[in-house]
Amino acid sequence: MTIDFRPVILAGGSGTRFWPRSRKARAKQVLTLDGERSMIQRTVDRLQPLAKPEDVWVITNDLLSDTICGQLEVVPDEQVVCEPAARNTAPAAGLAALIIERSNPDAVLGMFPADHVIADEPGFRAVIERAIQVAASGETMVVLGVTPTRPETGYGYIETGHVLEGGMARVRRFTEKPNQERAEQFVAAGNYHWNSGIFIWSARTLANAVREHLPEMTPLLEEIAAAFGTPRFQEVFAENYPKCENISVDYAILEPRSAKGEHHSNLYCLPANFGWNDLGSWAALFEHQHGMQVNTDEQGNVSESTGSLAFDARNNYVFAPNKFVALVGVDDLVVVETEDAVLITSRHHSQDVGKVVKELAARGRKDLI
Incomplete structure (x- = not known):
């Protein structure tokens, strides 16, 4: 049947x-x-x-x-x-x-x-x-x-x-x-x-x-x-x-x-x-790409950019598709760039990004949400 x-x-x-x-x-x-x-x-x-x-x-x-x-x-x-x-x-x-x-x-x-x-x-x-x-x-x-x-x-x-x-x-x-x-x-x-x-x-x-x-x-x-x-x-x-x-x-x-x-x-x-x-946060996306060895360097940094360099920098996630990115002496960061905004947080706090959206809404910044 x-x-x-x-x-x-x-x-x-x-x-x-x-x-x-x-x-x-x-x-x-x-x-x-x-x-x-x-x-x-x-x-x-x-x-x-x-x-x-x-x-x-x-x-x-x-x-x-x-x-x-x-x-x-x-x-x-x-x-x-x-x-x-x-x-x-x-x-x-x-x-x-x-x-x-x-x-x-x-x-x-x-x-x-x-x-x-x-x-x-x-x-x-x-x-x-x-x-x-x-x-x-x-x-x-x-x-x-x-x-x-x-x-x-x-x-x-x-x-x-x-x-x-x-x-x-x-x-x-x-x-x-x-x-x-x-x-x-x-x-x-x-x-x-x-x-x-x-x-x-x-x-x-x-x-x-x-x-x-x-x-x-x-x-x-x-x-x-x-x-x-x-x-x-x-x-x-x-x-x-x-x-x-x-x-x-x-x-x-x-x-x-x-x-x-x-x-x-x-x-x-x-x-x-x-x-x-379920890719519930930037940290989860980092872990997924890191595990799949996608866009990942020898120091564990995941970078979606036009190119990158890392000096004493480990396990960072960067999304800046139109920029060259240099990481120096930083660990466990999330950096995301778009045309109108930049997010900088730690992987540990990436679940809190919703607080930014809530505050932008309270301030009437509809253009950013």
């Missing part, structure tokens, strides 16, 4: 993590941070062997939609759905499920962030193919869990219980970003995985989960879904969607579902060891 697989690419974003390169209208997913293709183009590229372009859906916003449509010429424009207000992943995923359920409730949906890096793409597709088979077999939800390589405090974790054939395990619970001590305990325990943010389930399964766990939001999304493809769609979307709760899939559906107990939740975790990285 052929399974109808529909990838749903979650591509909202406010453009804060990679400021000053990223802006509201140029968020991370449309940037070429890792090669010649943008992050969202690479996301769709790696899914092409599993789904036809006309089966791909993208949930984004008005500021990014024109760029995304231009970058994704293979995806039908009507399936690039623009949120009238930012409402996190639960309303976005729920709306996609309710729209697709109306045409094929048995279709299997894959929820994919638009801005992740996958090193082993054949391995990625093999795991997704297995997840699709599991999700098509019944009212099951499959989450992809990455085996942690370090006690990372910036990721959510999945605790697994009983291990089934082929390494798939039942989910016990989800834990949001832990402190350092708890992260170390999770890694030592051996049955915790990083939450990749990739979920596989049928349209019916997700739609029913939305109805169960988000009863107040469901009528709003149902009305939007019913209007999809009609002249009233934009009007209904603009009226109803901002009324939806701002909440993630994890909080809204997966955590309450896991609370039923691992043998009653129908939640499964598949190990996802295919070189996953």
